Amino acid sequence: MAMKIGILGYGNLGRGVEKAVAANSDQELVAVYTRRDPAGVQIKTPGVKVLSADALEGGKEDLDVLILCGGSATDLPEMTPKYAALYNVVDSFDTHARIPEHFAAVDAAAKKSGHIGLISCGWDPGMFSVNRLYAASILPEGEAYTFWGRGVSQGHSDAIRRIEGVQDARQYTVPVPEALERVRSGERPELTTREKHTRECYVVAKEGADLKKIEEEIKTMPNYFADYDTTVTFITQEELDRDHKGLPHGGSVIYTGSTGENRHVVEYRLTLDSNPEFTGSVLAAAARAVSRLNKEGVNGAKTMFDIAPAYLSPMSGEEIRAHML
Amino acid sequence: MAMKIGILGYGNLGRGVEKAVAANSDQELVAVYTRRDPAGVQIKTPGVKVLSADALEGGKEDLDVLILCGGSATDLPEMTPKYAALYNVVDSFDTHARIPEHFAAVDAAAKKSGHIGLISCGWDPGMFSVNRLYAASILPEGEAYTFWGRGVSQGHSDAIRRIEGVQDARQYTVPVPEALERVRSGERPELTTREKHTRECYVVAKEGADLKKIEEEIKTMPNYFADYDTTVTFITQEELDRDHKGLPHGGSVIYTGSTGENRHVVEYRLTLDSNPEFTGSVLAAAARAVSRLNKEGVNGAKTMFDIAPAYLSPMSGEEIRAHML
Secondary structure: OOEEEEEEOOOHHHHHHHHHHHHOOOEEEEEEEEOOOHHHOOOOOOOOEEEEHHHHHHHOOOOOEEEEOOOOOOHHHHHHHHHHOOOOEEOOOOOHHHHHHHHHHHHHHHHHHOOEEEOOOOEOOEHHHHHHHHHHHHOOOEEEEEEEOOEEOHHHHHHHHOOOOEEEEEEEEEEOHHHHHHHHOOOOOOOOHHHHEEEEEEEEEOOOOOHHHHHHHHHOOOOOOOOOEEEEEEOOHHHHHHHOOOOOEEEEEEEEEEEOOEEEEEEEEEEEOOHHHHHHHHHHHHHHHHHHHHHOOOOEEEOHHHOOHHHHOOOOHHHHHHHOO | OOEEEEEEOOOHHHHHHHHHHHHOOOEEEEEEEEOOOHHHOOOOOOOOEEEEHHHHHHHOOOOOEEEEOOOOOOHHHHHHHHHHOOOOEEOOOOOHHHHHHHHHHHHHHHHHHOOEEEOOOOEOOEHHHHHHHHHHHHOOOEEEEEEEOOEEOHHHHHHHHOOOOEEEEEEEEEEOHHHHHHHHOOOOOOOOHHHHEEEEEEEEEOOOOOHHHHHHHHHOOOOOOOOOEEEEEEOOHHHHHHHOOOOOEEEEEEEEEEEOOEEEEEEEEEEEOOHHHHHHHHHHHHHHHHHHHHHOOOOEEEOHHHOOHHHHOOOOHHHHHHHOO
């Protein structure tokens, strides 16, 4: 019998999860839950309901796993503990500094209710984290480098859009090729923020806006751009819609370690046409593991570190040993 | 208290495990066990005994995990079930077709004794397998490609050495750059054996040997060379000892998958100065997981698919969430 999946939130990530669940023959989408008016939300899966998030109250929905597709800033810190008290849940919480408190809150709620709350799932945090851990566990003497891109950073694009005179914007995070090559060579360089990534901004200005001022404001914005070599290119809305519509992303975790005089380089690299669709696919696979583990009696907060890879696969132990080992 | 590790077999892999255990502050090497005369075996760790394999009989040695460093052809099929009846064990069994029967034999012995027998650990099978599984679980619509090299294949080097007139040899497996690039581009090509890898052989001939005949015999050897573009270069023993002393290896698992019209490429790549030292490092990390899981009451045959990544790390859950997630 198919695993019953619910999705809370229908933005880019929610749509990515929907597509992933449709591709998983062992999973069935029960409903998409939304805090908006359900009548205004059109989903892609035929015959599946859109319901108000209120329907989730009291744990009355028949779900094996509820996948939470809210934002890390304000949604998930509240949502994940709340729903872990009622359902098995998976989220993609990515505010690094707040992971310990988020984990603790979800753990308390999930242990009390006997559910699993898998947090910080996706590719970073998520698959990148797992690869950092594998490499560091195998080669204790070594160092991990993470590069992101070339890809669209939605947070940085949003930051530009908030500047006065900006109509629309797309920001690409780009790893510096020389830095990548130095790290891949195994030399373990010390790299500053500026030496690792550059930022490319494509900006649509409002009519009559001061372009010089916009460019200056972007390039000097603390945290987001000031520490990077940033280029700003003004384009028309038509150009942005035509050439920058997608949400590609990716990057590399490169771990360079040694055993005495011998060097070893381990690289995990993603090149993704669609960041939310890949992330959604990781969440859907994680939901499979969560449902199984909970049926075995496991509960509490978990991360991808706690999931044996076999639990993510729809195949049996015999099948994966025969085909994947 | 440090985890007590034993090593059975002191060839290249046994020496790699020894070096890895020395680098792991939570592990302690108790002894190296050998089927040779212990008096003739010099190990690197100061103060550690070399004992006859006979000392392992009856399960009398005080070990948390015994790491089996024998060969897959004849040693491990017998060794792993035998010692899983007495100790927690880890092996690197890599004869693909025989994994199901090996797993079954180890599982029966380990379940009966209450131990864990982790089989087929290393990088392929091992970390490559885990990466094939993660990618296929995340993106069910897709295909995995595995490339090996550039690196020394000891099996192929041995096969050349068995030819009449050959004194010594080193064989490198080399991925075809064009094939790698086609796969990385996400196009999902169908590739023949010949299109994926070439084989470079460096051969020292005995005095007076028929070089033409040796080259012909190598290039037409079934399974090993006949299906590949193979180059044979005759060199002197001095050149071989000087330029081909190391055992570098590596390769890539490239999984190219899609979500509808969007393509995603996931690559896990290893570039290893020393194949046995990296493999030994994976076995040592796996031994850590095996010891912990057995203390939690887990037993039976396992593979890396069954090990949650957190068990491989010496760090606590709090630490890995704070530093690796």
